[in-house]
Amino acid sequence: MTPSELSASRLRRVLAEVQADRAAFQRRAGEVLLYADRALTQEQAAAAALGLERAFTALESILERVTRALEGWTPSGPDWHRQLLDGAAMSIHKVRPALLGPRSHQVADRLMRFRHFLRHAYGADLEPRRVGELVADLAQGQASILADLDAMEAFLASMADELGG
Secondary structure (H helix, E strand, C coil), X not given: CCHHHCCHHHHHHHHHHHHHHHHHHHHHHHXXXXXXXXXXXXXXXXXXXXXXXXXXXXXXXHHHHHHHHHHCCCCCCCCHHHHHHHHHCCCECCCXXXXXXXXXXXXXXXXXXXXXHHHHCCCCCCCHXXXXXXXXXXXXXXXXXXXXXXXXXXXXXXXXXXCCC
């Protein structure tokens, strides 16, 4: 579907999917934040790492849904995750505002790089200190991410209202 083919009902569906993914992000982030401000054991680091990976995946799903709906495409190729994340930090004239502000982009970038490590360095041991740093990043950046998601949801709802839905 191209941006010119957007309908109010399609935007309402995207908004509902974004809200479901947001709830998943918040649940996973809540699980991770249980490990904030403490030295992690290897087992806690493993649990936190899984939560970080799942939280970022929920956020990435939101960005993918909105990009596909508003821009009519999603990035492809070996660096599609990077293209999606960096594109979400850009405002596109007459299409959409930036989906992520600088602070949210910074936190999401670190989470994305960690997820890549986690998925591809399966033979490496986790470093609890490093995982703890990422937990702290999420703890400090969660409010920014949630504020950006609020703005994104308001934008989608406003567009749907303008289209008559």
